Amino acid sequence: MNLSIRQEKNEDVVVLYLSGEIDAFTATKLREELIPLAEMGQTVRVDLSGVDYIDSTGLGVFIGALKATHITEGNLTLVGMSTRIKRLFSITGLDEVIAIDEEGSK
Amino acid sequence: MKQHEADHIQMSVPAKPEYVGVVRLTVSGIANRAGFSYDDIEDMKIAVAEACTNVVTHAYEDGGTINISCFLFANRLEIVVADKGQSFDVSEVRDHLGPVDSTRPIADLKEGGLGLFLISSLMDKVELSNESGIVLVMTKFLHGDEVEQDVDGFPETQPEQ
Numbered sequence: 001m002n003l004s005i006r007q008e009k010n011e012d013v014v015v016l017y018l019s020g021e022i023d024a025f026t027a028t029k030l031r032e033e034l035i036p037l038a039e040m041g042q043t044v045r046v047d048l049s050g051v052d053y054i055d056s057t058g059l060g061v062f063i064g065a066l067k068a069t070h071i072t073e074g075n076l077t078l079v080g081m082s083t084r085i086k087r088l089f090s091i092t093g094l095d096e097v098i099a100i101d102e103e104g105s106k
Numbered sequence: 107m108k109q110h111e112a113d114h115i116q117m118s119v120p121a122k123p124e125y126v127g128v129v130r131l132t133v134s135g136i137a138n139r140a141g142f143s144y145d146d147i148e149d150m151k152i153a154v155a156e157a158c159t160n161v162v163t164h165a166y167e168d169g170g171t172i173n174i175s176c177f178l179f180a181n182r183l184e185i186v187v188a189d190k191g192q193s194f195d196v197s198e199v200r201d202h203l204g205p206v207d208s209t210r211p212i213a214d215l216k217e218g219g220l221g222l223f224l225i226s227s228l229m230d231k232v233e234l235s236n237e238s239g240i241v242l243v244m245t246k247f248l249h250g251d252e253v254e255q256d257v258d259g260f261p262e263t264q265p266e267q
Contacts, residue, residue: 001127023130024123024159053130055155056224060217063206070212084148091227092220093205097212 002026005033013043019050022058031061038065041072045101049080059094066098077101112177112184119158121170121189126158129174133185136176140183142248149228150185150246156221157187157242163218165191165239182230182247193236200234 003026006017014037022030037044044065048054062078069076079101081089089095115136119125133154137147154174161172170191177184203223206215226232231245 001131021127023155024126024162028123053151055152055159056218056220057159059220063215064217067212067215084145088152088224091205091224093208096208097206097215 003029005029007033013045015045015047017047017050021053022051022061023053023055024057027057027061030058031064034061034065035068038068038074038076039072041069041074043075044069045077045079047080048078048082048085051085052082054085054088056092059088059092062094062098075099079103112179115176115178116174118171118173121158121162121166121172121191123159123162125172126155126162129158129172130155133174133176136178137183137246140178140248142183142246146246150183150244153225153228153244154185154187156225157185157244160221160242161187161189161191161240164194165189167192181249182245185244185246186241187244188239188241190239193238193240196234196236 001021001023003018003020003022008015008017016034016037018030020026034044034046046062062076065076068074077099081100081102086095086100089098089100115132117129117132119129130151134147134151137150142150158172158174161170166189170189173186173188175186175188177186199222202219203226205223206220222234225242225244229244230247231243233243235241
């Protein structure tokens with residue numbers, strides 16, 4: 001029941017590698033890492049290939065980040081989603097509003 | 107509900123985020139023991155976590171308890187998540203359940219509110235009542251053929267007297 005976050009900064013893209021579980025407890029950690037990047041107008045890629053659990057608290061963080069990038073003209077893309085996680089994004093309709101890069105999906 | 111025919115597993119945890127995962131893993135263990143498929147178990151893990159997260163977020167002002175009961179029947183698992191916190195208007199909530207509307211401006215998107223919608227999408231049957239606190243009964247059938255589909259997804263139930 002843990003989430004680890006590794007950040008890699010290239011010239012114009014910040015990549016967050018997440019691994020573990022995103023729930024009510026760990027979402028705080030994700031929010032603290034992701035939202036400031038979105039508020040700075042960064043181009044952020046979030047790699048979810050190491051994530052084996054996510055629920056609506058995690059989805060809420062991505063919605064918050066999307067809203068922030070919309071204001072700052074930053075960019076948010078999610079990559080490396082498992083079919084389980086992809087399913088949650090389609091049930092909730094979030095796949096229609098958040099950019100998802102299917103490449104590298106499990 | 108003939109509860110005497112079921113195995114009953116009960117637990118109470120503090121309504122704090124760090125215990126949601128504990129409940130999730132326990133329910134996962136019970137569902138696994140009952141012979142549910144991988145996908146069904148993953149669905150139930152999310153549903154029970156959403157239910158507990160709702161209690162953590164909305165039920166209490168100064169902390170309280172989440173009561174979780176699992177009734178394992180031959181053909182189904184019923185998970186009851188109850189609190190003794192402040193109630194809300196069940197029908198009001200039900201009217202606003204739904205996925206994200208991609209035609210709306212991004213600025214109007216809400217960070218919360220997807221939890222109950224996910225529960226009703228992932229479980230076969232969901233009943234919600236508020237008597238003293240909220241009681242949420244979520245059912246998953248062991249074989250997909252006994253699914254009771256509810257078009258509204260979220261029937262309002264009257265508390266049994």
